[in-house]
Amino acid sequence: MSKNKSIGAQLQKNMDSDEAYSFYKYFEPWDVEERDSDIYKIAEKDGVNLFHEDYIRTGNVGKHPFQSGYLLSTKKKRGTIGPTQGGKSMPALIEIGCMCSGEFPIALQYDKGVDSGVARLITTLNISRWGRFSTETGMKIDHDTKAPRDGTWNCGNIVGIGKYPKEKVIPKEIFDRKVERVIWIGTTRRAMLESWWPRLTEEGRRMFPEKFIDKTKGNNGTSQSDGKQFVHLVNGITLSLISYESGFKKFESITAWACYFDEESADERCQTAAMSHCWYFAQQMTPYNGLTYTKDYFFPKEYDPDRDIFHATAYDSPYITDDEIKSWRKDFPDHEINARIWGEHTAESNKPYYNAAKLRSWTRQMDVDEQGFLAIFMPSEDFYGVKRVKGGTLPGLMDIEAKLEVVDEERANNDIGHNIAFRIYEDLRLDAAYFIVSDAANGADLPEDAGDYQSALVFRRVDGSDPVLTAEIETTLTPDLYAIPIIGLACRYYNNALLAAEAPSRGAANGMFFSEMREYPYWFVRSVQKASTNKYLTQQGFDTNVGTRKNFFDEIEKIFNKYTKDELPPIPSKTIFIMAAQCTKVIKNGTIRPDHPRNKPNDMLVCYGIGLWINKIFPEQIRCRTKKKDVLAKAPRDSIISLLTAKRAAENIIDPHFPSNIGARR
Numbered sequence: 001m002s003k004n005k006s007i008g009a010q011l012q013k014n015m016d017s018d019e020a021y022s023f024y025k026y027f028e029p030w031d032v033e034e035r036d037s038d039i040y041k042i043a044e045k046d047g048v049n050l051f052h053e054d055y056i057r058t059g060n061v062g063k064h065p066f067q068s069g070y071l072l073s074t075k076k077k078r079g080t081i082g083p084t085q086g087g088k089s090m091p092a093l094i095e096i097g098c099m100c101s102g103e104f105p106i107a108l109q110y111d112k113g114v115d116s117g118v119a120r121l122i123t124t125l126n127i128s129r130w131g132r133f134s135t136e137t138g139m140k141i142d143h144d145t146k147a148p149r150d151g152t153w154n155c156g157n158i159v160g161i162g163k164y165p166k167e168k169v170i171p172k173e174i175f176d177r178k179v180e181r182v183i184w185i186g187t188t189r190r191a192m193l194e195s196w197w198p199r200l201t202e203e204g205r206r207m208f209p210e211k212f213i214d215k216t217k218g219n220n221g222t223s224q225s226d227g228k229q230f231v232h233l234v235n236g237i238t239l240s241l242i243s244y245e246s247g248f249k250k251f252e253s254i255t256a257w258a259c260y261f262d263e264e265s266a267d268e269r270c271q272t273a274a275m276s277h278c279w280y281f282a283q284q285m286t287p288y289n290g291l292t293y294t295k296d297y298f299f300p301k302e303y304d305p306d307r308d309i310f311h312a313t314a315y316d317s318p319y320i321t322d323d324e325i326k327s328w329r330k331d332f333p334d335h336e337i338n339a340r341i342w343g344e345h346t347a348e349s350n351k352p353y354y355n356a357a358k359l360r361s362w363t364r365q366m367d368v369d370e371q372g373f374l375a376i377f378m379p380s381e382d383f384y385g386v387k388r389v390k391g392g393t394l395p396g397l398m399d400i401e402a403k404l405e406v407v408d409e410e411r412a413n414n415d416i417g418h419n420i421a422f423r424i425y426e427d428l429r430l431d432a433a434y435f436i437v438s439d440a441a442n443g444a445d446l447p448e449d450a451g452d453y454q455s456a457l458v459f460r461r462v463d464g465s466d467p468v469l470t471a472e473i474e475t476t477l478t479p480d481l482y483a484i485p486i487i488g489l490a491c492r493y494y495n496n497a498l499l500a501a502e503a504p505s506r507g508a509a510n511g512m513f514f515s516e517m518r519e520y521p522y523w524f525v526r527s528v529q530k531a532s533t534n535k536y537l538t539q540q541g542f543d544t545n546v547g548t549r550k551n552f553f554d555e556i557e558k559i560f561n562k563y564t565k566d567e568l569p570p571i572p573s574k575t576i577f578i579m580a581a582q583c584t585k586v587i588k589n590g591t592i593r594p595d596h597p598r599n600k601p602n603d604m605l606v607c608y609g610i611g612l613w614i615n616k617i618f619p620e621q622i623r624c625r626t627k628k629k630d631v632l633a634k635a636p637r638d639s640i641i642s643l644l645t646a647k648r649a650a651e652n653i654i655d656p657h658f659p660s661n662i663g664a665r666r
Contacts, residue, residue, distance in 0.1 A: 021209040029067030054299035060311040077307040078282040082343040083314035088284035100233040110160025120155040129318040187262040189243035287345040353583040361565035371572040372425040377489035386519035402493035433461040433624040434494035438501040440513040443478040455603035483516035496625035500524035503541035552609030553594040579605035
């Protein structure tokens with residue numbers, strides 16, 4: 001008997017007493033094999049490109065690693081993204097056992113391709129996955145899951161996939177890192193109680209080896225405190241289950257050895273906190289929530305040498321049968337197919353408000369290149385307020401000029417980290433009529449404390465046509481610092497643009513913005529009927545309410561309907577397409593209305609819809625208000641600055657900064 005077979009026989013003898021331990025030891029990771037051409041045809045019909053740049057850049061095309069790649073990777077950041085019930089979270093459970101015990105599944109004890117000599121368990125899954133082999137000749141027979149188990153065949157032997165990296169096992173003493181002997185699992189509270197806790201601790205449902213739990217601690221090896229569930233593992237290691245709902249600060253108390261995020265946290269701060277407070281971070285998910293912040297984690301725009309990403313589809317998984325996939329395709333709504341079957345960031349939990357296939361196609365087309373360039377608006381001199389204060393020594397906003405300065409990504413933020421730059425999509429036209437739609441929010445003194453964003457879009461009016469989106473900004477500044485220094489200067493630069501912001505009665509943020517900008521002479525105005533007198537009054541600012549909100553979204557749909565999925569609309573902002581993809585239909589009082597999940601912003605999309613609506617209903621308010629001195633102050637620019645030219649220009653300019661008294665409160 002060979003050495004491998006001798007060791008294998010002994011291992012097999014010791015495994016039959018604990019079912020969960022047997023599952024752990026017999027576990028064999030699966031990887032993505034070469035796909036049949038029919039799969040690519042089905043993907044194409046679903047609007048899925050399995051040779052998309054995202055997959056090429058992360059090594060997820062053709063035959064590629066999935067579960068084994070995840071387990072063997074030593075990168076500090078990893079991610080597995082795939083279909084429903086496809087086996088994404090299983091490697092995390094296995095790895096926790098490896099890290100705490102230093103004892104590995106058989107397949108992870110041998111080099112790739114080496115026969116361990118340990119026979120696989122005879123199960124329906126193994127018959128379907130590996131087939132039946134003759135015990136006499138070793139030859140493969142078939143994949144008949146209903147064949148009688150008469151002892152004349154088995155499912156072959158476990159084959160090595162590579163040795164588990166011992167550097168990922170938690171050492172008995174940690175001298176060189178400020179890292180605790182703790183492992184975190186982050187997930188939703190429901191998944192924690194209904195899935196993870198039973199798989200770790202409950203008899204009959206447990207898939208984690210009992211021998212890896214230290215039952216001398218806590219209540220038979222478990223405990224709970226401060227919203228966390230604990231499992232005490234061998235070698236003095238603590239496994240903490242933390243729900244996303246308990247807040248991001250729960251991931252900041254210590255630095256853990258490893259953290260596993262199961263599915264997506266609604267609050268991005270949970271993920272950023274965990275990533276900065278653990279030695280190894282990994283996430284596994286099906287993108288049920290659509291195009292969220294996790295898209296950039298799994299598919300960053302540039303190759304990240306410290307990150308490994310593994311993608312698979314339902315058609316790749318041995319855990320999912322063809323019949324199950326056919327059933328899913330009948331049962332799942334169309335807008336969930338891409339997430340649940342293909343593992344793509346495209347689906348929404350509710351029915352999309354707009355054509356999902358078009359938005360997927362347009363977003364992919366915009367992946368090719370970053371649109372526009374970054375710039376800030378600078379005053380020609382120090383000023384105070386919107387208009388010169390009587391007896392004051394400084395001019396007001398309306399007395400000075402605003403000039404554009406091209407900046408790079410680093411210069412786009414102020415010293416604290418707030419974005420102060422617009423993304424510019426076309427050059428200023430001195431004879432054009434512009435209007436700016438602004439959505440005020442609370443912002444925050446520190447960017448990381450902001451729960452929402454100030455947003456604004458700059459439009460150029462075109463007679464008899466749709467307005468042209470010229471520039472955009474999204475920032476976490478507070479309303480007082482956002483008003484005059486950002487929007488006020490932009491209004492001046494764009495030929496004294498019409499300012500369309502919400503009325504001051506619509507929340508504290510709008511009230512603060514209005515108090516700063518109320519003296520600006522070119523506000524969007526509307527007529528409002530006073531209930532007590534039935535007379536009409538003119539008020540500054542637009543009103544977003546149940547009656548008007550749907551109009552904004554429907555104007556956007558009219559734009560989308562003008563183009564096929566292969567014709568990219570003249571909307572240079574990728575953000576608008578992403579927010580449109582997240583917009584869903586809800587029925588309230590028998591009426592279909594647009595809605596957004598609470599954890600996803602829609603401010604840019606709303607601004608775009610308002611811009612289309614104002615252009616259509618109130619075109620007479622949008623005029624070119626360029627004065628002679630404005631023309632002389634601004635250098636003429638004949639053509640749109642290309643991104644390349646803008647970057648070169650950014651390298652040669654002086655660091656821009658705001659004078660301390662810009663926008664000072666009066």
